[in-house]
Structure formats: structure tokens, C-alpha cells
Amino acid sequence: MITRKLTKEQEVIVEVAEYIGRNYIAPHAIEWDEEERFDPMPIRAMAKADLFGLLIPKEYGGLGFGSTETCLAMETISKYCPGVATTFAAGCLGALPLLVGGTKAQKEKYLPLIAKGEALCAFALTEPQAGSDAAAIKTTARKDGDYYVLNGVKAWITNGGIADIYVIIALTDPKKGPRGASAFIVHKNDPGLVPGKKEKKMGLRASATTEILLMDCRIPKERLIGREGMGFILAVKSLDIARPGVAAQAIGLAQGAMEVSLLHTKRRIQFGQPVYNFQAVSHTFAEMASRIEAARSLLYDVCRMIDAGAKNISGPSAMVKYFATEMAMWVSERAVQMMGGLGYSRDSLAQKYMRDAKCLQIYEGTNEIQKNILARELAKIYQNEEETR
Amino acid sequence: MENYQGVFIFGEWTGSEIHEVTYELLNEGRRLADELNVPLGVIFLGPEEALSQAKELIFYGADIVLAALYPELSSFKDDLYAQIVAHIIQEKKPEVMLFPATSMGQAVAPRVAGLLKLGLTAHCIAFEIRQEDRALIQIRPSFGEEIMARITSRTKPQMATVRPGVFPAAKKDETRTGEFIKYEVPEKLRQSAIEIVEKRPSDKPEVDITRAQVIVAGGRGLGSKELFGKLFELAELLDGAVGATRPVCHLGWASEDHMIGVSGVNVSPKLYIGFGISGALHHMVGLQGVDTLVAVNIDKEAPLMKRADIAVQADVKEVLPLFIKKLKKLKSQKEDD
Amino acid sequence: MCCLKPVPKPGSVKIDPKTHTLKREETELALNPYDRYALEAAVSLAEETDGKVVAVSMAPPNAKNILLDAYAFGADELVLLSDRAFAGADTLATSYTLACAARKLGPFDLIVCGKVSVDGETAQVGPELAAWLGIPSVTWVKSLKPQNGSLELVRVREFGEEVIRAKMPLLVTIENEANIPRPPSIRRLLKRDEVEIKVLSAEDIGAEPAYLGLSGSPTQVVDVFAPEYKGKRELISGPAEEVVDKMISILKERGLI
Numbered sequence: 017m018i019t020r021k022l023t024k025e026q027e028v029i030v031e032v033a034e035y036i037g038r039n040y041i042a043p044h045a046i047e048w049d050e051e052e053r054f055d056p057m058p059i060r061a062m063a064k065a066d067l068f069g070l071l072i073p074k075e076y077g078g079l080g081f082g083s084t085e086t087c088l089a090m091e092t093i094s095k096y097c098p099g100v101a102t103t104f105a106a107g108c109l110g111a112l113p114l115l116v117g118g119t120k121a122q123k124e125k126y127l128p129l130i131a132k133g134e135a136l137c138a139f140a141l142t143e144p145q146a147g148s149d150a151a152a153i154k155t156t157a158r159k160d161g162d163y164y165v166l167n168g169v170k171a172w173i174t175n176g177g178i179a180d181i182y183v184i185i186a187l188t189d190p191k192k193g194p195r196g197a198s199a200f201i202v203h204k205n206d207p208g209l210v211p212g213k214k215e216k217k218m219g220l221r222a223s224a225t226t227e228i229l230l231m232d233c234r235i236p237k238e239r240l241i242g243r244e245g246m247g248f249i250l251a252v253k254s255l256d257i258a259r260p261g262v263a264a265q266a267i268g269l270a271q272g273a274m275e276v277s278l279l280h281t282k283r284r285i286q287f288g289q290p291v292y293n294f295q296a297v298s299h300t301f302a303e304m305a306s307r308i309e310a311a312r313s314l315l316y317d318v319c320r321m322i323d324a325g326a327k328n329i330s331g332p333s334a335m336v337k338y339f340a341t342e343m344a345m346w347v348s349e350r351a352v353q354m355m356g357g358l359g360y361s362r363d364s365l366a367q368k369y370m371r372d373a374k375c376l377q378i379y380e381g382t383n384e385i386q387k388n389i390l391a392r393e394l395a396k397i398y399q400n401e402e403e404t405r
Numbered sequence: 406m407e408n409y410q411g412v413f414i415f416g417e418w419t420g421s422e423i424h425e426v427t428y429e430l431l432n433e434g435r436r437l438a439d440e441l442n443v444p445l446g447v448i449f450l451g452p453e454e455a456l457s458q459a460k461e462l463i464f465y466g467a468d469i470v471l472a473a474l475y476p477e478l479s480s481f482k483d484d485l486y487a488q489i490v491a492h493i494i495q496e497k498k499p500e501v502m503l504f505p506a507t508s509m510g511q512a513v514a515p516r517v518a519g520l521l522k523l524g525l526t527a528h529c530i531a532f533e534i535r536q537e538d539r540a541l542i543q544i545r546p547s548f549g550e551e552i553m554a555r556i557t558s559r560t561k562p563q564m565a566t567v568r569p570g571v572f573p574a575a576k577k578d579e580t581r582t583g584e585f586i587k588y589e590v591p592e593k594l595r596q597s598a599i600e601i602v603e604k605r606p607s608d609k610p611e612v613d614i615t616r617a618q619v620i621v622a623g624g625r626g627l628g629s630k631e632l633f634g635k636l637f638e639l640a641e642l643l644d645g646a647v648g649a650t651r652p653v654c655h656l657g658w659a660s661e662d663h664m665i666g667v668s669g670v671n672v673s674p675k676l677y678i679g680f681g682i683s684g685a686l687h688h689m690v691g692l693q694g695v696d697t698l699v700a701v702n703i704d705k706e707a708p709l710m711k712r713a714d715i716a717v718q719a720d721v722k723e724v725l726p727l728f729i730k731k732l733k734k735l736k737s738q739k740e741d742d
Numbered sequence: 743m744c745c746l747k748p749v750p751k752p753g754s755v756k757i758d759p760k761t762h763t764l765k766r767e768e769t770e771l772a773l774n775p776y777d778r779y780a781l782e783a784a785v786s787l788a789e790e791t792d793g794k795v796v797a798v799s800m801a802p803p804n805a806k807n808i809l810l811d812a813y814a815f816g817a818d819e820l821v822l823l824s825d826r827a828f829a830g831a832d833t834l835a836t837s838y839t840l841a842c843a844a845r846k847l848g849p850f851d852l853i854v855c856g857k858v859s860v861d862g863e864t865a866q867v868g869p870e871l872a873a874w875l876g877i878p879s880v881t882w883v884k885s886l887k888p889q890n891g892s893l894e895l896v897r898v899r900e901f902g903e904e905v906i907r908a909k910m911p912l913l914v915t916i917e918n919e920a921n922i923p924r925p926p927s928i929r930r931l932l933k934r935d936e937v938e939i940k941v942l943s944a945e946d947i948g949a950e951p952a953y954l955g956l957s958g959s960p961t962q963v964v965d966v967f968a969p970e971y972k973g974k975r976e977l978i979s980g981p982a983e984e985v986v987d988k989m990i991s992i993l994k995e996r997g998l999i
Binding site (some may be wrong): 515555619715 | 752757762764775832833834837858860861862863864865866867868869870871872873874878879880881882894898899900901902903904905906907908909912953959960961962963964965966967968969971974975976977978979980981982983985986987989990992993996998999
């Protein structure tokens, strides 16, 4: 409803993402959810369409676009299936440490393949005992001559078992705590990298989520991204850039949920008229539409900041991730409710959106952590009451 | 102008026997040959094992059988078959040449047409002879319009392809006589750039709706693949098969094995019920053999509705599920008795 | 070379009342759906072998958009064969025209066509084109792989499949199951305004007028007629419940169910 001016390039990107959603995703979304199955077909379509090259600079074979364009694509894909969008989002997140801190040689080696969609990435930080408390990771990377040997278990890794490249955060110096963590590029067929059990999920079932076991995984030392000790810095920087993508997923999801539900209520006759006519129903859609647009405006303001090169984006990034994902949970739950029994049926997409939305409040940093970050940034701004007035 | 005479047909070998469609072409070919007062010939390519069956083509109406029987011809190869057929046509100069519109026929007929620069009309559903000039009138639906076209070809032989099931098969008459020639093909025409590495017969049950006695068919009016899918349920209830229109096959609601029409199959069931089918001519020509035709459509002026013996003017989206529900009830009541 | 045919968008067919051929220049056009699979097969193979795809279409000027779409789907060069002389062509004249273009633009290792077009539905142009060029053809191909200078193909027949090895140059027609066509590429869509379409006339491709268009078409429609259906029709209408009951009773009466 709120019109926003897009550049010609942005229009093309949205057009292609819509084309992919309609032709490759929509016909199968329910099937993939029911079967809890990752299908490489839409990912291949997105690769051929150059979507994986959006964030990659032109000199490395990408299209050299920014967060705005990536979020536009993410929002559109999510409208059709947030699960498929998650595969895309995690692929972007996995590439970010390379983009942010990789050496020229590493960028030249990996970024062109990533841009062509020939190398799907995964980001591996979380462990069974280290979720929100990321500093509690125990995976180690022991230097051994010209190699590093990695040992440990990573959990809840999106694209686990299907990625070509895993960016793994491991402790090179366990004594230093978080400052002793480093980021490594591990290839899917490096000896000692073993995808573990597949997680059984409530939603986002079209995406592959597994444990990753590192058992004396031996990799050449050139696979260290940046320098030893940079692990958490790279992880945080990457998450800050990627979080608006989750907000974009949430907004696409909410848009899809609202549309499915609204269209249904206009067709469904009860008490002699379309259910939409009842204020309890139409008012709910009025609220949905407003909250979606509010989140969307916030998102693209944050994207604009990032694309303009703002130095500290932690606060805005956390803000939009938490705001949009809470909104999506609310919208999708209401979407089911407005559809009544049919909303509850797995023949309809509404319940899928609701189950998918839950994960968005949890992954890439729980919303509680996002609020911690936001509150911390707020405190920095409002340090001294007299100074800021 | 050289004298072209004779009606020839292309006989197809399936690998183990002569394809049924060959006898159908012989039947119509015989009729045309009689009207033109010329011999009916068969051009047959196959392996030496086909000899005895090829000879029997005479019992099915052929006056002359030109059989090229070589080991290299045991499998169909586009270039190989076409160059031999073209060679035989150039030598024997028939005025009419008919091919089956099977995968083989559809591959070889246009190659022959290209080699000899001839006109070719695909998927004809009927033929007539124009007596003034002995021209073969080829009849098929005109594309885009809801009418039939009469087509002629000014090159000789006049060539056409015919789908299996359009004409009834000729009956065997062991008293018939004719000439069987084991045709000698020069060595250089037996070369091919194609090599068959492996044959993989399908283990999927073949969908053949042409023998079904009851056919329930669906068109775009059904609105969704899900609703179309209900036709399979209905077909099972009625012990029949499912048919589809071409647009619906394009949409992926059914495989082309179910397609009824000018480029699909021809059916002749006792009962045909078309749901949500407007009745494009391309589809209707496949229904010529239907005994009782029922159409369900919201538009009573739709061509299929006008053609129907029983036209049901209603919304298919309501009628189809209800029809299935009531039939199920009837069936279970019957079983209780 | 990939042959692409623009066909009328459903519902927008315009026929010339005299010749009963399609007036393509006045009709809204879309790419023949079967040609998408052909284009995808050509582009995939070119990617695998570092080759190039030349998309060729014999069509009036309003078909340019379809060629630009082909560029977005991966074609490298775009050629439109456009000339009044081509109009009204049957499959023989069409395949002749395409053959002249192939000789002019080639030599090609492989020519790829869709299995059939949704308007004419003859499936003849592919093999006829191959015959004009004197190259072998294999129809209904569902996979193709380069294999030591030849191509290994899987071809669909009624009984199942055949694995075929064929030498190039070769023409193939592609089955729908061959692939899932790719979406348009953002990179290519962004270059859409700069993409060149080579427009060639009959003279440019060295085509002899006698073989072109309506005059080069041995097959002609001599007349048309509306089929007559005899027999009386029984019309049933009303609410679904009633109508279904009536249907069942009539069919039972006639011993059909």
C-alpha cells in the first residue's frame, strides 16, 4: 500500500525474485514443508538468476549491490517460502566473514564461485552448549605446522550437509576466551568434517539444519580468515550485516500470511456475508498491514544506513531484526485465527507461515539478545542527560 | 511431369511385431487406392526376423510390399530410415504416402519431406479424393479456429501422418494375393551417424486410455491440479480411464498419455464425461468414436456442450466432488445389499 | 543454434481469412512453451562445453521481445529472420528458411528445437530442417551429454527410452522432462537495452524466393468447414445437488453406470 520508489535495477531484482517465487517455489512449498525436505531446485534457479551475486563486489564476479537489494530479494522469496529464503539467507551470512575480513587471495578464490551460486555457504558458530552465550564455544583449532586441526561439535547449522563451504568459528587460543576465537573456511570434503544429525524442526522445514562434527578436521593454514583472534569480531560484524536480512524474511513472511488470510476472508461466507466484513476481522487486517509497513520502512532505512557505509550498525540491525520478527509472529498467528478452521489445516499456507515465523524470533540471535544489544547501544547514545539535551 | 501412381503406406516394426497402426493405415489406404484405381503398397523397414509378418501384410490389403530387411534396420535410426524411404519413394513414385504419427513416424516423415522437398500434413483425421485431378484432400482441424480444414499438397507424393486409432484396422483375409519384394538397399544408404547404445523398456505401467469403455476427462475449467486429480478417483469408481485436453497437459495436471485429441489419442468409449472442457476442435476430433457424450460446463454454448448427448449446465467445481460422493454412496449401498 | 518460435498467446489468435494462415504480426506473441526446454538444454550444454548459443527465430518484428527474453534465459546471440517473403510459410518453407540461416550463421555443432509448437502442432520443422542441411536428427531427447566428441542422448519412445550415441553436427528436438528451465538472470536483464538483435532478410541469408513463404509452401488450405454434429441434446441445469442426481439417474437408466 505504501509506494516506495525503486531504482530500475531494484525493480528488475524484485521482478526476478517474484518470477522465481511463482514458478519454482509456490507450487512446492507445502510439499517441502510436509516432507521436511530440502530441494536444491529453487536454489539452482536462484543461482542461475544471479541472486547469490547481489552482495558480492563486481571485481569478484558479483553484481556489487548492497543490503537494500539483498533485502528486497529476501523479502520477495520469503513471501513464497521462508524456508527456502533461509537457505539463501544462511548462504549470505556464511559468505560475509569472507567479504568482511578475507584476504585478497581468499576473496579471489571463493567469492566468484559464491557469486555464481556454485558454492553454497554455511555459518557455524552455535554449539550445543553455546547458543545465546556464543562465548561459551569449545570447538578448538590447533595449529600443526602448515595446518590447523579442528575438533568440536557445531549445532543448528543451516545448510548443514548441503553447503560447499562452512565458515567455522573455533578457538585457536582457548585461554583467551572469545578473544582467542578465529574464523576458518572448511570445504565440505575436507577430511574430518562430518554432517551430523538432522534437526527436527517446527518450521522452516524446507531448509537443511544439522549438527556439524569436526573430528580432527585438518585444513591448510591458508584457510584462516584474517588473523587469529579475529573470530568473534568477524562473526559479530557478519551478523550485524545479515540481521536486516532476517527482518526482510519476516516482512515477506508476514506479507504472505496476510495475503493468504485476507483473500480467504473475502471469499468465505458466514452469516450471509464475507467474513472480512466483520470488524473484528477487517480491523485485524488493518493492523496487520500497518505493522508490516512500519517494519518495512524501518528495514529500508537501516539498509540505507548500511549501504551508505555507517560505522556502527549494531543497534539499528538489532532493532529491525527484533521488531520485524515479533511483528511477523503476531501477523502470522492472527492470519491463522482470521481463517478459522481452514487456517489450522495443513492444506493451507497460513499455519506454515506461523510455524516458520517462530524460528525468526530465535535464530541469528534471539530477540532477547537483540534487545540486549539495542539497550546497550541506546545507553551509549543517552550516556549523560545533560550532554544530549 | 513424371507419372506418380499408387498409394503407399509406411509399415512400422515395434521390435517384435508389426505395429497395430500399420493395419489401420492399410485399411484407409485400401479405400483410397480403390478410389484412385491404383495399387496399395507398403514400404517396410526392419530386421530379417520380420520377414514372415511383413509377407502377411498382403493379407491385410497390400498389393505390393517393399520390405528392406537388414540387421542394421532392427532399431529405428532417423537418418538411416529416412534415406531409405526417400530412395524407395524416388524409385517407385507413389502419388500418396501415409505415415503413422507414432514417435517413429513423426521422426521419419518430416525427414523424408525435407530430403525430397515435399509437403507433409500432420495428424490427419480423414481423407477424400478430389476426382477432377486425383488430389488427396487431407482433413484436420485448422489451427486456432474451431473449424476443419481441407488441405492439399502440390508435390508428389502427397504425404500425411495419421495418429493410431483414427482408422479401424484392416481385417485379415488369407485369400488375398499380392507381390512381396525383398528390397535391396545399396550399401551407402545403410550408413548412419546414430548408434543405439541401450534400450530401456519402461517399467511403468503404460497408460493406454484408447481401450477404456468409460472415460472421464478434464479441462481448464476444473481450475486446479487438485480438482483434476479427483478424476482419477472417479475413473476408478466407474472402472474407466482419465482423459485430458492439451492445455491441461501443458499445465502439468496430466501426462501426455492422457491427452485426447488431434495430436493425442482417439477414444471410443461407451461413455465419455467431459468436466470443464469447452471443446476445442483439437480435442473433439479425438471423440469421434464416443457412444454417449456427457459434458459438464457452466457455459451451455460451449462447443462440447453443443455436441453432447447430455449437456449438464453447472459449475464443475461443485458437480465433480458431489458426483463422486454420490457414486461412492451408491456403490457402498449396492455392496451392502 | 536454438530455434525459437513465437506463438499466439492464448485467446489472441488472428487468422487471415483468405489463406487460413496465422497473422503473426497482429497477434500477441509468447515463446512456444516447448522451446523453453530446448533453450535450457542448449544453454546448459554451452555452459558445460564453453560453447555459445545462437537463438534464431523466423518471425515478424513484434517478436523481438521474445528474443530479448531468450537472452535473459542464457542465449548469447540473437537473430531474427524477418521478411515479408517469409509470411504464410508451411513447415517445408519454414525449415528451408531456417536452413539458409543455419548455413549463413554456422557451421553449428548442434541445432536444438522444441519438441512441438503449440499452434501448428506438427513437430515437423526440426527433422525437416535437419534434412535440408543433410545432418542427422534425433527427436524427443530428454538428456544430452558430450562424450568424446559425440553426444550421448537419451531419447523417449513409446516403449521406454533409448540411449543413443550420435556424431555431430546433429539436430535434436527436446522433451519437456529434459530439464527445469532457468529463470531470467538479473545480470542479463540489466543489459536488455544494450543487447543487439541481428535482423536478417531473405537476401541476407541467401534464400531463394521460390522456396519461401506461401509460394514456397506445397501444402495449402483449400477450404474450411464447420463440423456438423447430429443427434439430439438433452440439457440439464439447476443447482449442483439436483443436477448430479439427474445425471446419475439418466446414466443408470441408459445402463451406463
